[in-house]
Amino acid sequence: MRERTRAVSRGRTYGLTLLAAALLASAACSSPSSRTSTPKADAGTRTVRPVEGCGAGSWTDPAGLASDRAPARCRPGSPPARRLPEPRELTIATGTLGAEYVAPLRVALDKGEFAKEGLDVTLKVLPTPEALPLLAKGEVDALWAAPEAAVMNGIRGGFAIRWVAGNFSPDPKSKSGLWVRLKDGETAAAVRMAGRKLGTMIGKGSVIAYPMEQALERHGGGLDRIRYQQLGSADVLTALENGGVDSAWLLDPVWRRVDGEPGYAFLGGQPPGEPLGGMLYGPSLLDDDVDAGVALLRAYIRTVNTYFAADYKKSESFVTYLAKLLKADETILRSTPSLRMDWEIRTGTTDRLQSAYRAQGVAEGDALPESQTVTRSLYEEAVGHRR
Secondary structure, three states: OOOOHHHHHHOHHHOHHHHHHHHHHHHOOOOHHHHOOOOHHHOOOOOOOOEOOEOHHHOOOOOOOOOOOOOOOOOOOOOOOOOOOOOEEEEEEEOOOOOHHHHHHHHHHHOOHHHHOOEEEEEEEOOHHHHHHHHHOOOOOEEEEOOOHHHHHHHHOOOOOEEEEEOEEOOOOOOOEEEEEOOOOOEOOEOOOOOOEEEEOOOOOOOOHHHHHHHHHOOOOOOOOOEEEEOOOOOHHHHHHHOOOOEEEEOOOHHHHOOOOOOEEEEEEOOOOOOOOEEEEOHHHHHHOHHHHHHHHHHHHHHHHHHOOOOHHHOHHHHHHHHHHHOOOHHHHHOOOOOEEOOOOOOOHHHHHHHHHHHHOOOOOOOOOHHHOEOOHHHHHHHOOOO
């Protein structure tokens, strides 16, 4: 995924086994609210009113998967804040504070967008294996991550967790994704991936499985027909270059090191127009305080509309500001296309993810229906969309 190097290296490299163990350990001491089968946020009883600045373009058909799909947008500064009657302290766990995909949260905090809603938000760096059980028990309010295999297995085990908002999709010019060293006689259009060793920081059970499956199947491979080599963030490119692995999933901006070089080919990345991560809520915001859950998404959406509505890297001053805020190298930040920030969730994404997890052998039981994995009603309420 784009700009996820730090998040992956700190969180996902712990592995699916450790996360599963944490989920099982926390299940025994989960509160009753963490096992609610139908959260209040899904009850369909909340009043949805028109929202100033958010018209027809503030919502798109979830079934739309066109690669050139324009993400939903309100006017800058919209949706306007609706301050809660009582202040609310919220904690959002995230694997990193420095990756570009976390920028809307960092900007919302820095520009006071959360505060306008009466929210005192803390961004807490936690590896996903540590954060997920806390989210399920309501000890963390939200998680900025992705609906990975461990999340699906946790929901199947009774945890009240839902994916409630998207984060981004890649620019079509991005080549973050699956790269391969070509063998003699091979071309980018004719590569046999079966039996190859794949270097990845993420390993099995990540949302990366879905786009990787698509790329592999186009080239005679499959998630069950390759060998995985899990590596540190600094080692993936080195292993590809020195022959330690013959394919790799390269993130921004690492792929630029091999782009255009002879002997390498890009086979595919995240589908354009389809976010694969974003905000996950637990019982704290799905059941206990749905108003705060809507307010949090309202502030996030307003930040996207105000600062990330289009190609935000066209503004040199904003990139300078963003680099300082993220403590990122400004040159590297400028070297890749802007992310297409997108708060909406596409129909069927968690179905496709679970299919890939099953192909990897990391999914437990039957696939979960989308009604148990996704809640769109909170961001729809934030922009005033009535179903």
